[in-house]
Amino acid sequence: MKILIIAEAQGSEVRHASRSAITLAKNVVAAENGDIEIAIIGDDIAAAAKAASAYAPTFTLSDALFSHPTADRYGAAIAQIAQQRGADLVIAASTSHGKDCVARAAAALGGTMVTDATACENRDGKLIWQRTMHAGGVAAWVAAHGSPVVVTALQSAYEPAEPTGETSVTALNIDVVALPSAIQFDSVTTKQSDRPDVTEAAIVISGGRAFKTAEDYERLIGGLADKIGGGTGSSRAAVDAGIAPNENQVGQTGKIIAPDLYLGIGISGAVQHLAGMKNSKIIAAINTDDEAPLLDYADFALIADAYEAIPEMMEKL
Amino acid sequence: MKILVPTKRVPDPDQPIHLNADKTAADLSGIPCIINPFDAIALEEALRIREEERSQAGSDIEIVAVCIGPQACEKEIRIALAMGADRAVHVVSDEYIDSWVASSLLKAVVDKEQPDLIIMGKQAIDADNNQAGQFLAHHLNWPQATFASEISFEGDRVKVARETDTGIENVSMTLPAVITTDLRLNEPRYASLPAMMKAKRKPVDISTPEDLGVAVEPRVEIISMETLSAKRNCVRVNNVDELIAKLKEAGAL
Numbered sequence: 001m002k003i004l005i006i007a008e009a010q011g012s013e014v015r016h017a018s019r020s021a022i023t024l025a026k027n028v029v030a031a032e033n034g035d036i037e038i039a040i041i042g043d044d045i046a047a048a049a050k051a052a053s054a055y056a057p058t059f060t061l062s063d064a065l066f067s068h069p070t071a072d073r074y075g076a077a078i079a080q081i082a083q084q085r086g087a088d089l090v091i092a093a094s095t096s097h098g099k100d101c102v103a104r105a106a107a108a109l110g111g112t113m114v115t116d117a118t119a120c121e122n123r124d125g126k127l128i129w130q131r132t133m134h135a136g137g138v139a140a141w142v143a144a145h146g147s148p149v150v151v152t153a154l155q156s157a158y159e160p161a162e163p164t165g166e167t168s169v170t171a172l173n174i175d176v177v178a179l180p181s182a183i184q185f186d187s188v189t190t191k192q193s194d195r196p197d198v199t200e201a202a203i204v205i206s207g208g209r210a211f212k213t214a215e216d217y218e219r220l221i222g223g224l225a226d227k228i229g230g231g232t233g234s235s236r237a238a239v240d241a242g243i244a245p246n247e248n249q250v251g252q253t254g255k256i257i258a259p260d261l262y263l264g265i266g267i268s269g270a271v272q273h274l275a276g277m278k279n280s281k282i283i284a285a286i287n288t289d290d291e292a293p294l295l296d297y298a299d300f301a302l303i304a305d306a307y308e309a310i311p312e313m314m315e316k317l
Numbered sequence: 318m319k320i321l322v323p324t325k326r327v328p329d330p331d332q333p334i335h336l337n338a339d340k341t342a343a344d345l346s347g348i349p350c351i352i353n354p355f356d357a358i359a360l361e362e363a364l365r366i367r368e369e370e371r372s373q374a375g376s377d378i379e380i381v382a383v384c385i386g387p388q389a390c391e392k393e394i395r396i397a398l399a400m401g402a403d404r405a406v407h408v409v410s411d412e413y414i415d416s417w418v419a420s421s422l423l424k425a426v427v428d429k430e431q432p433d434l435i436i437m438g439k440q441a442i443d444a445d446n447n448q449a450g451q452f453l454a455h456h457l458n459w460p461q462a463t464f465a466s467e468i469s470f471e472g473d474r475v476k477v478a479r480e481t482d483t484g485i486e487n488v489s490m491t492l493p494a495v496i497t498t499d500l501r502l503n504e505p506r507y508a509s510l511p512a513m514m515k516a517k518r519k520p521v522d523i524s525t526p527e528d529l530g531v532a533v534e535p536r537v538e539i540i541s542m543e544t545l546s547a548k549r550n551c552v553r554v555n556n557v558d559e560l561i562a563k564l565k566e567a568g569a570l
Contacts, residue, residue, distance in 0.1 A: 096481040099447045100463045107455035111417035112536040115446050141540045182460035186487040261569035278547035282569040298551045302560045312557045
């Protein structure tokens with residue numbers, strides 16, 4: 001089986017989520033043999049490609065036209081690369097890029113796509129995939145008919161792969177000017193934060209509607225996270241209320257995470273939120289409401305007011 | 318201008334999920350269903366675009382809701398019409414429909430309806446696939462803007478703010494185009510009782526996949542499902558010191 005990983009560059013590195021996709025590819029090889037290749041598309045990606053080659057032979061498509069991930073151009077490019085490399089299986093990370101561009105490529109490749117895969121298994125000679133549905137309330141095993149099969153790896157289900165030694169980097173030959181270009185990139189507002197991303201942090205401090213203002217959320221949730229080197233998360237309710245930034249939203253339709261420690265403070269624990277964090281290794285909750293649903297999914301709970309408990313924690317840690 | 322809004326019927330997410338006898342699908346008998354919340358946001362956005370445009374002379378916007386699914390979808394179709402869609406297209410099928418089949422059926426409806434804009438949810442909250450909009454945009458060779466949190470028009474271009482992992486990305490496209498919605502785009506209105514009564518008189522065009530010439534051949538087949546419970550035995554601690562001690566003991570701090 002020929003496996004092609006569509007990796008994302010992050011500066012001179014391979015994005016964390018893409019390294020989880022590489023782990024999924026390695027699991028496939030363990031279950032059913034196969035050769036892994038990596039493709040990276042972008043502008044100014046030489047360093048990231050070199051980094052990627054430490055995981056598997058890497059192919060690059062580098063052009064100024066790829067400086068922004070517009071889905072029509074990227075989708076067509078990914079589909080062409082998969083065909084050129086004769087891939088039976090195309091694996092990407094379940095990031096917004098994977099969902100936007102790789103899904104479009106999957107349609108061009110015949111429409112066989114498994115989103116947010118959490119496991120794979122060789123059953124009677126055929127690879128089958130596990131994924132969650134219904135906000136994480138259901139785990140399903142699915143069979144993918146057609147070739148190639150396109151899969152996105154749920155980041156929280158796979159540890160990031162470790163490099164194994166530099167291999168080759170080869171430039172691909174694709175007529176980039178002929179690719180579709182009907183989507184115009186105008187601008188991007190990137191968050192400025194020194195904190196680890198919520199999808200990558202080992203510890204996530206997450207806040208909900210218990211916080212009255214964005215300033216309180218930043219001072220308390222942000223302050224505690226900084227104190228212990230963690231990332232910050234939030235419930236949808238807190239994002240909707242303008243208390244927490246949108247990128248922080250943990251849940252079914254936000255970020256799905258599984259850190260070593262998830263500390264949910266002032267979060268009631270709606271089903272949609274639980275879908276995003278219930279696989280965390282240790283879950284702790286601080287809430288004034290002893291009946292909050294999040295407590296049923298937590299290992300430890302402290303019934304206390306966030307405004308009192310957090311400063312005390314910051315002082316004692 | 319014509320706006321097409323696909324609206325999927327999904328089980329109410331606040332209800333526990335029961336599986337059918339052979340554990341290959343959710344058993345929806347007796348379970349209240351709703352319009353997929355992201356599709357309701359899409360419909361609301363279409364209604365708001367129309368309301369804004371109506372204040373300008375000479376503009377006329379038709380909104381068509383499209384539903385693929387069994388006969389029972391009638392109720393959700395009525396709700397879409399009561400919210401304000403002008404008419405509906407119901408592709409009736411009892412079969413399991415994956416994103417590929419759904420997008421192929423929608424493509425066939427688009428070929429008939431010739432809309433200028435398609436707004437749909439970024440994902441359905443039952444299957445959680447996040448594929449159909451992107452697939453449809455490919456089928457049509459139209460530009461796409463997924464995960465929209467803001468939509469505006471400037472001349473013949475539609476401008477979309479997209480929610481991505483790293484922040485808000487602004488893109489623009491000429492019509493026709495496909496837009497998929499994220500949560501913060503708007504807060505959908507409720508259908509009033511009088512509107513529900515009036516909706517009974519709005520036209521619903523009924524067809525089948527066969528009528529549309531689309532074979533129902535899913536690419537992704539569900540072999541088995543199991544419901545998951547992630548509940549844990551929660552230890553109540555009495556104070557911050559105890560919490561810190563427990564977390565250190567568990568190796569989490």
